[in-house]
Amino acid sequence: MKHAGTLAKIRMRLALRSKAFLFFSVILPLGFLFFYAGVFGHGDPRKVAYVLAQVLSLTVMGSFWGLSAQLVIFREQGILRRFRLAPVGAAAMLASSVMSNYVLVLPTVVMEFLIAHWVFGMTQWGNLLGAFVIVSLGGITFSALGLIVASVTNNMQETQVINNAVWFCFLFMSGAAIPLPILPSFIQRVALFLPATYLVTGLQSVLVRHASLLNVTADVIALAGSFAVAFVISWQLFRWEPEERLPGRAKLWAAAAMIPFLLLGAWESTRGDRRAEANTIFESLQPLANPSQTK
């Protein structure tokens, strides 16, 4: 863990020296907040809290790209080979991606909360502890999911293609970009198989309904489980050398990454309440648009 911490510190410094990082991890998420809160918030504190949950999800999901994809560049350029000569294991290298992504996402999250409060008049903070737990779990989960892509792809081009495909599914099918209840019913059903959905519904529950952590247990377990599975699988698949091919066993591991999400989605589809919760939260905002029903 000590090596992972040292590597994380250096990788954070490297990220902060990159203009692309500042744009995608700070400016773009804040831009989303101004757009969503400005267009959909209507000065209504509860609606602002709702869109804040969406923007926080987008911000946290950005860890999917983040420093995980940087490992592909490191591998392509032969930088990982130099680290391999030192007593640095694959787990330390992967953990450094997760740790640095997590620490780097927090200031943007705090800025988003403060802007929602000061600029858009979000009067209540919601369940801040719950939000912190879900943001934290979301950050490390999406980093670890990004690590799986980094491990199975052979170069940055492949990484970008796969990341974009997965990212758009997360973005448009989870409720992060468009509220889940207004999406077609079949997409709502598919959403239950995506870890991103649990991040969005969890954050909406704690910020809009001030739900306790107990009330969002399903989201917390889904995210924590996704992190554990994704990290272990990325560890199994990790490659130091660009010319190292993925063995057949590794492809089975990559396929195995889907199993927990299939189980989770199947369970939620039959016995869970996340879809209903998303609908309830969304509908609870609607009467506020009609002054006669607010009393």
Place this chain on the structure above:
Amino acid sequence: MEAAVERGDFRWQQSLGYDDNLVVSDTAIQVEDLVKSYGPVQALRGVSFEVCEGEVFGLLGPNGAGKTTTVEILEGLRTADTGRVTVCGLDPHRSGAEYQHLFGAALQSTALPDKLRVDEALALFSSFYPKRRDTAELVRRFGLEEKRRAYYSQLSGGQKQRLALALALVNEPRVVFLDEPTAGLDPQVRREIYDIIEELRQEKKTILLTTHYIEEAERLCDRVAIIDHGKVIALGTPRELKERSAGTTRIQVRLAQPAHDGALERLEGVADCRQFEDSYVLHSRRPPQTIVALVKHLEAEGNELQSLEIATPTLEDVFIELTGRRLRD
């Protein structure tokens, strides 16, 4: 002083003050019958050699001879198909971090993140080891003071290579692997690197370096293994190897017209004659007689001598003698 202990092929001797559990043997590196293929290409075909503690040992050979593969197997970056390697008695793939603490290495092309500063790189890599060298001293020693705060991408080729060498020493290694440490560098920088390697020799580090520069092998190495097509074809001190061409002198001539087949080989005193592009290299046991005979032969043939160089044999001559090719071919 501990009694010598027989353990396998190694003679284990007294500890020389290293504080870990490793015992110093006079054989620091042992490579036995390494075989390695990349698909249909056989990179190593039974490479064997030993390197003694404190020795500077060179693997000399042309590109593609198998030098880098050998070193990378020793560094634990590759696994051999068959064969065995040990460094100070440890196996690269079975000894884990203990093995990595033991050695330092500069890869054939070291790459670091572009925006990593020189002092950050040294601090980062030294943090991975329990035994560390003062990084400020390394910065001074490798002439990187002015570039201490520079990004890796802002360094010249020579500075990058000096940083790679400094990184190889951050853990006070007992064994240092240097893969083509001066390849692609200008002569001035190459000489600076030679000085650094000479200093490491003074510190009694065991050094295994690969090179295709004759001058480097002759100047730096206590012993040299000449490697070609995945096999060690000669091994010894540079002097011993040159004595293979015992008593011969190298005479290189350029002629106005090509010589007739075998004509130069039959000249008095000539032990060996080979043609390279526009010149002929003769190895003669009696140089004055050979030169007189050569001049007479050219007069008789109506040919002309355009240039003539006389030199004592180099390792290149040994390589030519063994393979019929130049090192750079």
